[in-house]
Amino acid sequence: xxxxxxxxxxxxxxxxxxxxxxxxxxxxxxxxxxxxxxxxxxxxxxxxxxxxxxxxxxxxxxxxxxxxxxxxxxxxxxxxxxxxxxxxxxxxxxxxxxxxxxxxxxxxxxxxxxxxxxxxxxxxxxxxxxxxxxxxxxxxxxxxxxxxxxxxxxxxxxxxxxxxxxxxxxxxxxxxxxxxxxxxxxxxxxxxxxxxxxxxxxxxxxxxxxxxxxxxxxxxxxxxxxxxxxxxxxxxxxxxxxxxxxxxxxxxxxxxxxxxxxxxxxxxxxxxxxxxxxxxxxxxxxxxxxxxxxxxxxxxxxxxxxxxxxxxxxxxxxxxxxxxxxxxxxxxxxxxxxxxxxxxxxxxxxxxxxxxxxxxxxxxxxxxxxxxxxxxxxxxxxxxxxxxxxxxxxxxxxxxxxxxxxxxxxxxxxxxxxxxxxxxxxxxxxxxxxxxxxxxxxxxxxxxxxxxxxxxxxxxxxxxxxxxxxxxxxxxxxxxxxxxxxxxxxxxxxxxxxxxxxxxxxxxxxxxxxxxxxxxxxxxxxxxxxxxxxxxxxxxxxxxxxxxxxxxxxxxxxxxxxxxxxxxxxxxxxxxxxxxxxxxxxxxxxxxxxxxxxxxxxxxxxxxxxxxxxxxxxxxxxxxxxxxxxxxxxxxxxxxxxxxxxxxxxxxxxxxxxxxxxxxxxxxxxxxxxxxxxxxxxxxxxxxxxxxxxxxxxxxxxxxxxxxxxxxxxxxxxxxxxxxxxxxxxxxxxxxxxxxxxxxxxxxxxxxxxxxxxxxxxxxxxxxxxxxxxxxxxxxxxxxxxxxxxxxxxxxxxxxxxxxxxxxxxxxxxxxxxxxxxxxxxxxxxxxxxxxxxxxxxxxxxxxxxxxxxxxxxxxxxxxx
Numbered sequence: 001x002x003x004x005x006x007x008x009x010x011x012x013x014x015x016x017x018x019x020x021x022x023x024x025x026x027x028x029x030x031x032x033x034x035x036x037x038x039x040x041x042x043x044x045x046x047x048x049x050x051x052x053x054x055x056x057x058x059x060x061x062x063x064x065x066x067x068x069x070x071x072x073x074x075x076x077x078x079x080x081x082x083x084x085x086x087x088x089x090x091x092x093x094x095x096x097x098x099x100x101x102x103x104x105x106x107x108x109x110x111x112x113x114x115x116x117x118x119x120x121x122x123x124x125x126x127x128x129x130x131x132x133x134x135x136x137x138x139x140x141x142x143x144x145x146x147x148x149x150x151x152x153x154x155x156x157x158x159x160x161x162x163x164x165x166x167x168x169x170x171x172x173x174x175x176x177x178x179x180x181x182x183x184x185x186x187x188x189x190x191x192x193x194x195x196x197x198x199x200x201x202x203x204x205x206x207x208x209x210x211x212x213x214x215x216x217x218x219x220x221x222x223x224x225x226x227x228x229x230x231x232x233x234x235x236x237x238x239x240x241x242x243x244x245x246x247x248x249x250x251x252x253x254x255x256x257x258x259x260x261x262x263x264x265x266x267x268x269x270x271x272x273x274x275x276x277x278x279x280x281x282x283x284x285x286x287x288x289x290x291x292x293x294x295x296x297x298x299x300x301x302x303x304x305x306x307x308x309x310x311x312x313x314x315x316x317x318x319x320x321x322x323x324x325x326x327x328x329x330x331x332x333x334x335x336x337x338x339x340x341x342x343x344x345x346x347x348x349x350x351x352x353x354x355x356x357x358x359x360x361x362x363x364x365x366x367x368x369x370x371x372x373x374x375x376x377x378x379x380x381x382x383x384x385x386x387x388x389x390x391x392x393x394x395x396x397x398x399x400x401x402x403x404x405x406x407x408x409x410x411x412x413x414x415x416x417x418x419x420x421x422x423x424x425x426x427x428x429x430x431x432x433x434x435x436x437x438x439x440x441x442x443x444x445x446x447x448x449x450x451x452x453x454x455x456x457x458x459x460x461x462x463x464x465x466x467x468x469x470x471x472x473x474x475x476x477x478x479x480x481x482x483x484x485x486x487x488x489x490x491x492x493x494x495x496x497x498x499x500x501x502x503x504x505x506x507x508x509x510x511x512x513x514x515x516x517x518x519x520x521x522x523x524x525x526x527x528x529x530x531x532x533x534x535x536x537x538x539x540x541x542x543x544x545x546x547x548x549x550x551x552x553x554x555x556x557x558x559x560x561x562x563x564x565x566x567x568x569x570x571x572x573x574x575x576x577x578x579x580x581x582x583x584x585x586x587x588x589x590x591x592x593x594x595x596x597x598x599x600x601x602x603x604x605x606x607x608x609x610x611x612x613x614x615x616x617x618x619x620x621x622x623x624x625x626x627x628x629x630x631x632x633x634x635x636x637x638x639x640x641x642x643x644x645x646x647x648x649x650x651x652x653x654x655x656x657x658x659x660x661x662x663x664x665x666x667x668x669x670x671x672x673x674x675x676x677x678x679x680x681x682x683x684x685x686x687x688x689x690x691x692x693x694x695x696x697x698x699x700x701x702x703x704x705x706x707x708x709x710x711x712x713x714x715x716x717x718x719x720x721x722x723x724x725x726x727x728x729x730x731x732x733x734x735x736x737x738x739x740x741x742x743x744x745x746x747x748x749x750x751x752x753x754x755x756x757x758x759x760x761x762x763x764x765x766x767x768x769x770x771x772x773x774x775x776x777x778x779x780x781x782x783x784x785x786x787x788x789x790x791x792x793x794x795x796x797x798x799x800x801x802x803x804x805x806x807x808x809x810x811x812x813x814x815x816x817x818x819x820x821x822x823x824x825x826x827x828x829x830x831x832x833x834x835x836x837x838x839x840x841x842x843x844x845x846x847x848x849x850x851x852x853x854x855x856x857x858x859x860x861x862x863x864x865x
Contacts, residue, residue, distance in 0.1 A: 002092060002093045003030070003031060003033065003083070003085065003092040003093065004031070004092055004093040004094075004095060004096075005028045005029065005030050005031070005081050005082065005083055005092060005095040006028055006029040006030075006031070006095060007028070007080075007095050007096045007097070007098040008026050008027065008028045008042075008079045008080065008081055008095060008098040009026070009027045009028070009098065010024040010025070010026060010027075010098070010100045011024050011025055011063075011305065011487065012305060012306060012484065012486045012487030012490065012543070012545075013304075013305070013306070013307075013487060014307060014425065015307075016098065016099055016100035016101060017099075017101050017184055017186060018101065018102075018103035018146075018148070018183065018184020018185075018303050018304075019071075019100055019101065019102055019103060019303060020102075020103050020105065020302055020303025020304070020305070022066075022070035022071045022072075022102065022105055023065070023066035023070050023071070024066055024071070024100055025063040025064060025065060025066065025547070026042065026063070026064050026065075026066065026067075026079065026081075027061060027062045027063055027064070027809060028061055028081050028095060029061065029810060029811045029831070029832070030061065030083055030085070030092075030810075030811070030832040030833060031811075031832065032811060032812065032829070032831060032832055032850065032851065032852075033085070033832055033850060033851065034086075034849060034850055034851040035085035035086040035087065035088070035832070035850070036059055036085060036086055036832055036833050036849070036850055037058075037059045037061060037083045037084070037085055037832065037833055038057070038058075038059060038083075038084050038085060038086060038088075039055050039056060039057045039058065039083065039084040040055075040056055040058070040060075040061075040081055040082065040083045040084070041053055041054060041055050041056060041081065041082050041083075041091065042056075042067050042079065042080075042081050043079070043080050043081070043082075043094070044067070044068050044077050044078070044079055045077065045078040045079075045097070046068075046075070046077050047076075051067075051068050053067045055084065055091075059833055061809075061810055061833050062544050062785055062809040062810065063544065063545055063546075063547065063809075071100070071102040071105070072102065072105070073102055073103070073104050073105040073106060073109045074101070074102060074103075074104070074109075074146070074232070075101070075102050076099060076100070076101040076102075077099070077100055077101075078097045078098070078099050079097065079098050079099075079100060080094045080095045080096065080097045080098070081094070081095050082094045082095065085832075101184075103148065103182070103184045103303040104148055104182075104230070104301070104303075107297075107298040107299040107301075108298075109298075110148075110230060110298035110301065111230065111242065111244045111246075112148075112228050112229055112230040112244035112245045112246070113228070113244075113245060113246060113293050113294070113295075113296065114151075114152055114224065114226030114227065114228050114245065114293060114294035114295070114296050115132055115226055115227055115228075115245040115246065115247070115249045115251070115291040115292070115293055115294075116130060116132065116152070116202065116224050116225045116226035116227065116251060116291060116292055116294065117130035117132075117225065117251040117253075117291065117292065118251060118289060118290050118291055118292040119251075119289070123218065123219050123223045124218060126258050126260075126263075127204070127225070128253055128254065128256070128257055128258065129201070129202050129203045129204070129225065129253075129254040129256045129258075129259060129393075130202050130225060130251050130252065130253060130254055131199055131200065131201050131202065131251070131252055131253075131254045131276065132199060132200055132202065132227050132245070132249050132250065132251045132291060133197060133198065133199035133200075133249065133250055133251075133252075133276065133277060133281075133288065134197070134198055134199070134243060134245075134248065134249045134250065135195065135196070135197045135279050135280070136195075136196055136197070136198070136241070136243050137194060137195055137196070138191060138192070138193050138194060138196060138233060138235070138241055139193070139235075139241075140193060140235035140236060140237045140239060141193050141235060141236045141237075142188060142191045142192065142193065142233055142234070142235060142236070143188075143234045143235055143236045144186070144188045144234050145186070145187045145188045145190070145191050145231065145232065145233040145234065146184055146185065146186060146187065146231075146232050147159070147164060147184070147185040147187045147198075147229065147230070147231050147232075148182055148183075148184055148229070148230045148231075148232070149164075149182060149183060149185070149200070149227070149228065149229040149230070150170075150171045150180055150181060150182035150183065150228045150229075150301065151170075151171060151200075151202060151205075151207075151225075151226060151227050151228060152176070152207050152208070152221070152222055152224050152225060152226040152228075152294060152296070153202055153203055153204050153205045153207045153208060153209075153225045153226070154169055154170065154171075154202065154203040154204070154205035154207075154393050155170060155171070155200045155201065155202055155203075155227055156170075156200060156201040156392055156393075157185070157198065157199070157200045157229065158198070158199050158200065158201075158276075158277035159187055159190035159191065159196065159197070159198050159199075159231075159277065160190055160191070160192075160196055160197060160277065160278055160279075161274060161275065161277055161278045162190055164185050164187055164190065165183065165185050166310055166311070167183065167308035167309060167310055168308070168309045168310060168311065168392075168395075168420050169205065169309050169393065169395070169420075169453070169454065170183055170308055170309070171183060172304075172308065172309065172454035172455075173205075173206040173454050173455055173467075173511060174491075174495055174511065175495045175498045175499060175510075175511045175512075176206075176207060176221040176222075177221065177300070177514075178300055178498050179300060179302055179494065179495060179498060180296070180300050180301055180302070181301075181302060181303070181304055181491075182228070182301050182302070182303060183303075183304065183308065184303065187231070191233060195279040195280075196279060197277055197278050197279045197281075198229070198231055198243060198277065199276060199277035200227045200229065201254060201256070201392060201393075202225050202226070202227060202254070203225070203256070203259050203392070203393035204225060204259070204260065204393075205261065205393065206220075206221075206261065206511075207220070207221045207222060207225075208220070208221065208222055208223055208224070208225060209260050209261055209262075210260055210261075210262060210263070210463075211261070211262075211465075211513060212463070212464070212466075212513045213371070213372075213463055213464060214371075214372060214463065215262070215372035215463055216260075216262060216372070216463055217513060220513055220514050221514065222294070224292070224294040226245075226293075226294045226296075227245055227249075228245055228296055228301075229244065229245045230242065230243075230244045230245070231243040231244070246293070247290070247291060247293055249291045250288035250289060250290065250291060251288065251289060251290070251291045251292075252276075252287060252288045252289065253271075255267055255268050255269065255270075255271035255272035256392070256393070259391070259392070259393045259394055260394065261393075261394055261395065261465070262372065262373035262374070262375070262463050262465075263373070263374050263375075263376070263394070264354075264356075264374060264375055264376040264377040264378070264391065264394050264396070265377050265378070265391035265392065265393060265394045266377070266378040266379075266380075267377075267378070267379050267380065267389065267391070268380040269379065269380055269381055269382035269384075269387060269389070270348060270349070270380060270381075270382040270383075272382070304487075304491070305487040305488070305490055305491045306422065306424070306485075306486075306487030306488040306490075306491060307422060307423040307424060307425075307487075307488075308422070308423065308454075309420055309421060309422050309423065309453055309454055310420065310421075310423040311338065311418045311419065311420050312419055312420070312421060312423055312449075313418075313419040314341075314416050314417070314418050314419070315332050315333070315334060315336065315416070315417045315418075315419065316332075316412075316413065316416060316417075317330040317331060317332050317333075317415065317417075318331055318332065318333035319331040319333075320410065322410075326404070327402055327403065327404050328402070328403040328404075328406060328410050329360075329363075329365075329400065329401075329402055330400065330401045330402075330403065330415060331360075331399065331400055332398075332399055332400070332401070332417045333399070333737070334399060334446065334737045335358050335397070335398070335399040335446065335450070335736075335737045335738040335760055335761055336397075336398065336399065336417060336419050336446065336449075336450060337395055337396070337397050337419065337420060337421060337449065337450035337451075337453065337460040337461075337761070338395060338396070338417055338418045338419045338420040339377065339390055339391050339394065339395060339396060339417075339418060339420070340354050340356075340377065340390060340401060340415055340416065340417055340418070341388065341389070341390035341415070341416045341418050342354070342379065342388070342389055342390070342414060342415050343386065343387070343388050343411075343413070343414045343415075344379070344381065344386075344387055344389070344406070344407065344414065345381075345385055345386045345387065345407070345408075346381050346383070346407030346408065347381065347383050347407065348381060348382050348383025348384075349380065349381065349383070350380070350381040350383075350405060350407050351378060351379070351380050351381075351405045352378070352379045352380075352381070352403065352404070352405045352406055352407075353376060353377070353378050353403070353404045353405050354376065354377040354378070354379075354401055354402075354403055355367075355375065355376050355401065355402040355403075355404075356375040356376075356377075356396040356397075356398035356400070356401055356402075356461075357370065357375070357398055357399075357400050357401075357402075358397060358398055358399055358400070358461055358759075358760040358761065359399065359400065359746065359752070359760055360400055361750075361751075361752060364402075365400055365402050366752060368752065368758075369461070369462060369745075369752065369758045369759060369760070370461055370462050370463070371462045371463045371464075371756070372462075372463040373461065373462050373463040375396045375397075375398070375461070377391050377394070377396075381407070390418060395420055395453065395460065396460075396461065397450060397459070397460035397461025397462075397760075397761050398417075398461065399737065401415070401417075403415065419449065420453070421449045421450065421452050421453055422452045422453060422454055422485075422488050424452065424483040424484055424485050424488060425483065425484040425807070426482065426483055426807075427481070427482065427483055427484050427806060427807040427808075428481035428482040428483070428773065428804070428805070428806045428807070429804065429805045429806075430769070430772055430773055430776075430777055430802075430803070430804045431802070431803055431804075432772075432776060432777070432799050432801065432802035432803070433799050433800045433801045433802070434721070434797070434798070434799055436721075436723070436729050436732050436733075437720065437721070437729070437772070437776075437799070439732045440728055440729060440732055440766075440769075441769055441772060442737070443731070443732070443736055443737060443738050443739050443766065444478065444482075444739055444763065444766035444769040445482055446737060446738045446761075447738045447739040447761050447762065447763040447766055448475075448478070448479055448482055448483065448763050448766075450738065450761050451761065451762070451763050452479070452483070452485065452488065453465075454488075455467040455492050455495075455510075455511070456471065456472040456475075456479075456488075456489065456492060458471050458509075458741075458759075458762060458764075459741065459759035459761060459762050460761055461759065461760075461761060462759060466509040466513075467492065467495075467509050467510045467511060468508060468509045468528070469496065469506060469507070469508060469509060469510060469528045469529065469531040470508070470525075470527045470528035470530075470531070470579065470582070470697060470764075471697070471762075471763065471764040472489070472492075472531060472535060473527060473528065473530055473531040473534055473535055474527070474697060474698070474700075474701045474764055474767045475701075475763050475764055475766065475767045476489065476534070476535045476538045476539070477538050477542075477701075477767070477770040478763075478766065478767050478769045478770040478773075479763075480538060480539060480542040480543065481542070481769075481770065481773050481806060482769075484543075484807070486539055486542075486543040486545060486548065489535065489539060490539065490545075490548050490551075492510070493531075493535065493536060493552050493555070494551075495510050495511055496510045496531065496532065496555065497552065497554075497555045499511065499512050499522075500532070500555055500558065500559070501522065503562055504524075504558035504559050504560075504561055504562030504563075505522060505523060505524050505529070505559075505562060506524070506525075506528065506529035506530075506531065506532050506555075506559055507522045508522075508523075508525055508528045508529075508579075523576065523577060524562060524563070524566060524576055525576075525577065525578055525579055526573065526578055526579075526580075526599075526602050526603035526605075526606040526607070527579065527582075527602065527606055527697065527698050528579065529559055530559070530606045530609070530610045532552070532555045532556045532558075532559040532610075533556035533559060533560065533609075533610040533613040533614060533617075534609070534610065534613055536548060536549050536551075536552040536553070536556060536617070537549070537613050537616065537617060540617075540620070540784055541781055541784050541785075542781060542785070542786075543784075543785060543809060544784040544785020544786075544787065544809055545785075546620065546621070546784075549617055549620060549621065550621055553614075553617050553618070553621060556610070556613065556614055556617065557614050557626075557630075559610065560607075560610050560611050560614050560630065560633070563607045563610065563611075564607075564611075564633060567604070567607060567637070567640075570640060571604075571607075571633075571636045571637045571639070571640035572600070572604050572640050572641075572644055573600065573603040573604045573606075573607045574600040574603070574604065574644075575600075576603075578593070578599040578600065578602065578603050579592075579593050579599070579697075580593050580595050580597065580598075580599030580602050580603075580696075580698070581595035581596070581597045581599070581602060581658045581695060581696035581697065581698040581699050582595070582696045582697040582698065583696040583697055583741070583742060583743075583765075584596055584597070584658070584694070584695065584696040584699075585692075585693055585694060585696075585726040585743050585744075586694075587696070589753060589754050589755030589756075589757075590755065590756075592696075592755075592757065595656075595658065595696055596654065596656035596657075596658065596659075596694065597654040597656045597658040597659045597662075597698075597699070598645070598653065598654045598659070601641075601644075601645045601652075601653070601654050601659055601662070602658070602662065602698055604637065604640065604641050604644070604645070605641060605662040605663065605666050605668060606666075607637050608634050608637035608638045608641055608666060608668055609634075609666040611630050611633045611634035611637055612630075612631070612634040612666075612667070614626075614630040615627050615628075615630040615631040615633075615634055618630060620784075638667070638668045641663075641668050642668065642669065642670060642674075645659070645663075646663070646669070646674070649677075650673075650674055650677030650678065650681070651677070651681055652678070652681075655681075655685070656685070656694065656699075657682055657685050657686060657694045657695050657699055657703055658694075658695045658696065658698055658699025658702075658703075660678045660679070660681060660682035660685070660706060661682065661695065661699045661702040661703040661705075661706040662698065662699070662702060663678055664678055664679060664682070664702075664705075664706035664709060664710060665702040665705055665706050665709075675709075675710060676710060676711075678706075678710070679706065679707065679709070679710020679711065679712060680710070680712075682703070682706055682707060682710070682712070683707060683710075683712040683715045686703075686707070686715050686718065686719060687715060687718070690722070690724070691715070691718035691719050691722045691727075692722055692724055692725070692726055692727055693719065693722070693726040693727050693728070693743060694726075697764050697765070700764075700765055700767060700768065701767035701768065701770070701771075703716070703719065704716040704719060704720065704768060704771040704775070705771055705775075707719075708771075708775055708794060713775070713794050713796050714796055714797075716771070716775075716796075717796040717797030717798075717799075718797070720768070720772075720776075720797060721797045721798070725743060725744050725747075725748060726743030726744060727743070728765070728768055730743065730744075731743075731745070731746070734746050734748075736760070738760060738761040738762075739761070739762060739763050739764075739765055739766035740759065740760050740761075740762060740765070741757065741758060741759035741760070741761075741762035741764075741765075742755065742757075742758055742759075743765070745758050745759065745760055746760070773804050773806075774792070775792070775793070775794045776793070776794070776797075776799065776802050777793060777802045777803060777804030777815055777816075777817075778790075778791050778792045778793025778794065778802075778804070778815050778817065779791060779804045779806055779813060779814075779815045780792070781808075782837055785808065785809045785810070786806070786808035786809065786810060786813060786831075786834060787810070787833070787834055787835075788834065788835050788836070788837060789808070789813050789830060789834055789835070789836045789837070790836075790837050790839060791815045791826070791828045791836055791837065791838045791839065792838075792839040792840075793815065793817045793824075793826065793840070794841060795817070795819060795824065795841075800818060800819045801816070801817060801818035801819065802816070802817060803815060803816035803817070804816075808831055808834070810831040810832065810833045810834050811831030811832055811833070811834075812829060812831055813828075813829060813830060813831055813834070813836075814827075814828065814829040815827070815828050815829075820856070820858060821858075822856070822857070822858025823856065823857030823858035824840060824841075824856070824857045824858075825854070825855075825856045825857075825858075826838070826840065826854070826855045826856070826857075827852065827853070827854050828848065828852070828853050828855075829851070829852050829853075830848060830849065830850045830851060830853070831850060832850045833850065834850060835847060835848065835849055835850070836848045836849075836853070838853070838855060840855070840857060843857065
């Protein structure tokens with residue numbers, strides 16, 4: 001078959017509908033082959049007018065500049081590409097066409113205003129949600145139609161009785177005052193000439209619902225519950241009809257009696273009629289009243305840069321038991337984030353209650369770790385026969401569910417858990433010969449899924465679920481291997497920049513809870529604030545997006561400048577509140593920051609590391625002068641670090657694993673001798689504690705790399721394969737299916753950790769998976785975007801084989817290795833447009849081109865002999 005590139009993609013989106021940039025960057029992949037692209041040609045079809053770039057020399061395939069005049073709002077363009085490869089005189093076939101369509105790019109494109117219920121509501125009460133609707137008539141057949149929509153709160157839209165889209169919890173959580181995301185839907189098939197109706201369910205969500213600890217705080221962004229929608233219908237005769245939210249809309253109380261992200265949802269089916277979003281509704285939903293309008297500056301509306309939250313999987317219970325009092329206990333076999341869908345039939349007024357928890361204690365749901373997030377859904381039947389229901393505007397973190405009030409038998413398949421998270425494309429896989437390590441890796445994947453819910457959260461089940469900056473800072477390398485999360489994290493980093501204070505301070509979590517509790521941590525904190533420098537760099541390395549690096553560079557530079565002012569001439573950041581090596585295993589439940597390592601040692605180490613990253617970023621952006629300035633700063637901080645925290649004998653003032661891991665991983669030591677002393681001492685400390693974990697959030701992602709770099713990969717494997725508490729595999733021995741927040745969230749005797757902060761789904765300590773990908777399997781980028789791929793497996797720990805696959809921006813990269821009687825047998829795959837560097841223990845590096853390659857060290861030895 002002739003070579004044909006994959007269809008063009010736009011920015012970091014899988015779907016180009018409603019894109020929010022006028023000059024979207026283009027990417028494509030060339031099928032795997034030994035030949036690489038040497039030139040390309042793009043063709044743009046703009047309403048029948050073709051523009052071709054002509055043959056353009058170059059091997060670029062990722063995030064290339066838009067090659068024509070900018071898009072206008074609503075403009076739809078078809079794009080395809082063909083390429084020339086090594087030695088080819090003729091181009092490839094054209095790719096299948098891809099379509100990009102601009103959303104509403106300018107504030108003046110919007111005529112919609114926020115509309116919601118007009119009845120008076122107590123802003124401090126559990127307010128009943130509303131629905132809003134509007135009827136209209138279309139005077140001509142429909143050519144195509146788009147719905148541009150967002151909300152103060154959450155929404156689900158319907159047109160003529162049909163749901164619009166399949167997203168959940170839209171428009172998501174952003175810093176609403178400055179950035180409110182809107183979505184674009186193709187609703188052509190929902191409409192017809194003649195009478196039509198549009199409506200939307202509304203809910204409080206993050207906008208005015210309870211968010212934060214101790215049950216949360218209401219009305220954080222506003223007190224209205226409003227829809228902002230603009231339906232634009234283009235007719236076959238060339239005319240356009242616009243139906244925008246305005247005072248002509250109507251509102252009514254919803255059959256949802258109450259809903260909260262923490263609390264759950266209560267739905268009374270007796271108050272619902274399916275005709276509510278059709279013309280001339282009948283039944284109990286017919287009593288509609290006027291709407292109230294609110295205010296929204298359209299300049300704050302922006303289009304998504306990634307996929308929304310969706311249901312991505314359905315899971316049936318693996319076990320079902322019934323208690324003596326008739327309650328049903330279900331175990332889904334996997335700790336997950338989502339909600340239950342029930343299929344039920346019973347008399348009118350029957351109330352079915354669904355409770356959720358991550359774990360059982362003494363055979364009952366263990367709800368103490370939920371704190372004030374009660375996580376209870378309630379459904380009241382209307383007696384009309386078989387009904388299918390699931391909540392709309394809440395999510396729960398759970399493995400177990402308790403059902404009360406179920407009428408009759410609970411049939412198989414009547415209750416299904418539906419998994420929800422940001423619908424990112426899976427890009428990374430890992431497997432090895434050790435089943436427990438495979439389960440650990442699966443746990444990392446499930447914790448990422450459960451905590452990437454529009455923003456990167458710290459936990460999905462209790463009254464928190466906040467975007468803690470330190471957690472994603474340490475986990476970003478793992479996340480960017482497992483999933484294409486560039487668009488999502490780029491958008492969230494935009495909110496971090498909005499929340500950054502004028503002095504450079506990065507809050508400990510983003511979005512901040514505005515006007516919330518007095519302790520809200522908007523103050524400088526090492527490791528957490530360093531998300532401003534480290535995470536954009538990781539994303540640049542993994543996805544090759546220089547524009548992302550440029551966009552977030554001012555934020556990172558301002559953060560480093562703040563640390564420089566706080567440290568002063570000493571270059572030591574030894575002041576202020578610090579979380580330090582959070583959740584060191586020796587820390588008592590009531591004081592998670594009480595670690596073995598001096599928290600100011602941690603702060604100064606991160607100061608040096610972030611300054612170094614500003615240097616590197618400035619160099620990549622072509623600013624040599626700024627790079628030199630921050631390179632000098634990083635050197636000065638490293639020198640001050642050594643003077644304060646490294647003793648004359650090479651040991652550190654905090655003689656603890658995290659201290660040595662930081663010094664080694666961040667390049668803070670003076671020379672090879674000092675590094676080897678530190679590495680040897682680190683290995684000694686690990687072995688002295690029988691390779692049980694002695695690090696917290698800061699040290700845990702670094703320790704295996706620090707050991708590997710100093711010749712102690714065997715000790716790193718001892719850590720990885722330890723099963724006694726605290727260790728990565730201890731939770732696996734206790735049946736964990738996600739990563740725990742504490743090393744002993746469940747204690748060996750089966751009791752819960754007594755701390756008030758105990759989650760069973762918390763990805764930060766799963767950051768070790770990045771080391772598993774890079775060292776155990778041996779796959780990592782050596783150039784941004786994996787343009788050069790390093791294959792460098794380091795076998796150990798009794799593991800006899802391992803493999804990893806990653807969908808790079810250029811295509812599939814893979815490595816697999818196994819121990820043989822004569823050595824190591826290694827297979828690698830390099831995508832077109834890339835090169836690989838194969839580095840095997842004791843061997844000189846070998847550079848290979850695109851395609852599949854096999855190397856057997858036993859064969860090499862025989863050849864050499």
